[in-house]
Amino acid sequence: MKTVHLNDNDIQQYTFDFVNCGDIIIEHINSCKQCKNVSENYRLLSKEIKVQAEPELAFNLADLVMEKLPAPITQKPSKDYTLSLSIIIGIGVLVLMLYGFKSNLINLIEIKNISTYFIIALGVFVSGLFSIDMIRSYNKKINIINFS
Ligand SMILES: [Zn+2]
Numbered sequence: 001m002k003t004v005h006l007n008d009n010d011i012q013q014y015t016f017d018f019v020n021c022g023d024i025i026i027e028h029i030n031s032c033k034q035c036k037n038v039s040e041n042y043r044l045l046s047k048e049i050k051v052q053a054e055p056e057l058a059f060n061l062a063d064l065v066m067e068k069l070p071a072p073i074t075q076k077p078s079k080d081y082t083l084s085l086s087i088i089i090g091i092g093v094l095v096l097m098l099y100g101f102k103s104n105l106i107n108l109i110e111i112k113n114i115s116t117y118f119i120i121a122l123g124v125f126v127s128g129l130f131s132i133d134m135i136r137s138y139n140k141k142i143n144i145i146n147f148s
Pocket of ligand 1: 004005006028032033034035036
């Protein structure tokens with residue numbers, strides 16, 4: 001029995017999966033110095049791999065995050081402001097145009113009732129509010145995406 005040593009698979013199971021390791025393997029390694037040395041070498045090797053791999057990954061991740069974090073925070077809010085500002089200006093121009101051509105429009109549709117004019121103005125106002133609300137919720141969603 002002493003001349004027949006364990007194979008690599010058995011020693012690896014003893015080293016990394018001790019709970020599921022058979023009694024014969026445990027007994028052999030406890031009584032055999034040569035197989036115990038092989039097991040210790042596997043353990044040292046795995047420790048070295050872990051020690052080398054983890055800091056490298058952590059530093060790379062940190063560097064990547066640090067590189068990418070400042071850029072979106074400084075750039076994207078200004079972009080959002082210009083976007084919402086241009087949309088608000090567009091809505092303002094539209095409202096002004098409607099206001100400027102109101103007499104033409106009213107003559108065209110032949111509506112001279114003041115209450116219908118108010119209804120149209122109210123409709124334009126409410127649709128403007130809806131657009132502003134849509135822009136606000138859009139900006140909020142964009143901010144959530146940026147920070148997550
Ligand atoms: Zn052995």
